[in-house]
Amino acid sequence: MKLLVLAAGYATRLYPVTFHRAKPLLEVAGRPLIERILATTEDICDLDRIFIVTNEKFARDFKAWAGAYRQTRPNGPPITVVNDHSTDDSNKLGAIGDINLVIDSQKISDDLLIIGGDNLFGSSLTEFAKYAVRHGPTLGVYDVGDFKQMKKYGNVSVDGKGKIIEFVEKPSQPKTTLAAMCLYCYPRTILPLINQYVKEGNNLDQPGRLIAWLYQRQPVYAHQIRGQWLDIGSFETLELAQRLFAPEKHL
Secondary structure, eight states: OEEEEEOOOOOGGGTTTTTSSOGGGSEETTEEHHHHHHHTTTTOTTOOEEEEEEOTTTHHHHHHHHHHHHHHOTTSOOEEEEEOOOOSTTSOOOHHHHHHHHHHHTTOOSOEEEEETTEEESSOOHHHHHHHHHHSSEEEEEEOOOTTGGGGSEEEEEOTTSBEEEEEESOSSOSSSEEEEEEEEEOGGGHHHHHHHHHTTOOOSOTHHHHHHHTTTSOOEEEEOOSOEEEOOSHHHHHHHHHHTSTTTOO
């Protein structure tokens, strides 16, 4: 299994903090966000390589970080930083475009775990990966428990077996409180369909759109993540993360 961390965004909502530093490299309670993400994957025994897709502005920073990080974990999976060569929001490839770029340029033909570089989890993603291996294409979902909050997320409905039967992006009237996370696992057999999605000229920006397209063509499952989860998209959520993951709070 390969891991892909999506880190090509410009995080303009966090300016000026993110003007000179990529959001995944921001420290949360004394540790870069991306390291906290990777820590949740350390127990996935089949994971043998990590890819980080970023942009022209931050590629050098990620390479410097990866070199230093690998020195602390010499036996961990190799890390490859992929530059999508975008320079700002006007010419970015979009998350799905970046996924397709990495699959093609790195010749990936293995199961692919994809995590948004601004998603912070409070527990291991090992069970998520195991579930995906058993079931096929899998989306991570989180029960936000609030219908008003659901208007900010992709809304997921599932049947009794966990198969997605409806996916609506930021609905005005959500049917459930299951929010789509930027957390996906695609078996190797699904990767050609990602290329098909791109070639058809579909929207490449929001990765959830790929799920909305895919579940209508073949079974896609949802696996609920429990414990803490934060999508770091604002100063409020960044400050909340600093509090929740402070050493005395998060053991």
